[in-house]
Amino acid sequence: xxxxxxxxxxxxxxxxxxxxxxxxxxxxxxxxxxxxxxxxxxxxxxxxxxxxxxxxxxxxxxxxxxxxxxxxxxxxxxxxxxxxxx
Numbered sequence: 001x002x003x004x005x006x007x008x009x010x011x012x013x014x015x016x017x018x019x020x021x022x023x024x025x026x027x028x029x030x031x032x033x034x035x036x037x038x039x040x041x042x043x044x045x046x047x048x049x050x051x052x053x054x055x056x057x058x059x060x061x062x063x064x065x066x067x068x069x070x071x072x073x074x075x076x077x078x079x080x081x082x083x084x085x086x
Contacts, residue, residue, distance in 0.1 A: 022063060034063050 022045075023034040029052045037044040045063055049056040060066070 023066075032066065034060075034066060036063075 017037055017039045020036050020038065021033060022036050023032075025032050031048075031050040033048045035046045035048070037046065045060045047056075047058060047060050047066060
């Protein structure tokens, strides 16, 4: 799993760093997690999105971006279903 490789590499680079799972959710075939790499004086945030045919692991500016993306997708989905319902 990519997250484990990243965790190991980061721990080697920053001996005082610690990766922690901050949030996890699952719906249907989708899973999303948010991790924090705490280096004492600063933090880095990562998200992992897993689906049957998609796997994404990326650094994010802060955990609030996940909520913003979900709001965007929800709004976009509602708009699209409203357009096709006519």
